[in-house]
Amino acid sequence: MLLVEDSKLMRVEREHTLKRAGYHVVTAVDGMEALSVAHKSHPDLILLDMMLPKLDGPSVLRALKADPLTAQIPVVVVTGLSQKNEEKLMHDGAAAFLGKDQLLTSVEPLLQTIRKVLDDCAV
Numbered sequence: 001m002l003l004v005e006d007s008k009l010m011r012v013e014r015e016h017t018l019k020r021a022g023y024h025v026v027t028a029v030d031g032m033e034a035l036s037v038a039h040k041s042h043p044d045l046i047l048l049d050m051m052l053p054k055l056d057g058p059s060v061l062r063a064l065k066a067d068p069l070t071a072q073i074p075v076v077v078v079t080g081l082s083q084k085n086e087e088k089l090m091h092d093g094a095a096a097f098l099g100k101d102q103l104l105t106s107v108e109p110l111l112q113t114i115r116k117v118l119d120d121c122a123v
Contacts, residue, residue, distance in 0.1 A: 001114075002043040003027045004034040004060070005078075006052050014047070017107045023114075031055025035063055038070050045118060047110075048094075050079035058092065065093035074117045078103070078110070095120070 001023045005011040011027055018025045026041050028034040032054040038046060046064070050057030057077065064070045074095035079085070086097040095117045102109045 001025050002034065002037055002041065002046045004029075004031075004046065004052065004057075005049045006030060007049075010049075014107075014110070017110070018114075021111055029053075031057065031060040034060050035070075038064060038073065039067075042069070043073060044121075045095075045114060046073055046075045047114075048075050048077055050077060050085075050089075058089065061089065061092050061094060074121050076113055076117055 001018060003011060003014055003018065003025055005014060005027070006029050011029070015025050015027060026037055026043065028037045031052045034048065048057050048060060052060065057079065061075055061077070064073065064075060075093065076096045076098060077089050077094045078098045078100060080100040089097055096113050098110060098113055
């Protein structure tokens with residue numbers, strides 16, 4: 001799994017949570033690094049923040065989906081942006097959308113979303 005998050009605190013916290021849940025996690029701190037790591041590691045799933053330096057999340061999502069090497073990797077968008085962006089992001093190829101506010105009190109919505117997306121891709 002590729003975790004793309006520029007906030008060190010959130011990245012480390014989510015990485016620990018995901019590793020405790022049994023996932024192998026690689027990380028990227030900006031949009032350009034996300035594309036590079038996705039090409040090198042070809043993860044089963046990408047957790048993508050939208051507000052990133054160098055290349056923003058929507059641009060990363062579009063680039064991933066336009067590239068035959070990464071187009072089939074499911075992308076879960078995790079963002080503090082308004083949910084009114086959800087429809088556009090889903091249209092651009094996101095497999096799921098999670099607001100950061102949904103993760104303030106529990107990591108369970110994140111883990112449930114990951115399991116669902118991975119299950120849907122396995123079918």
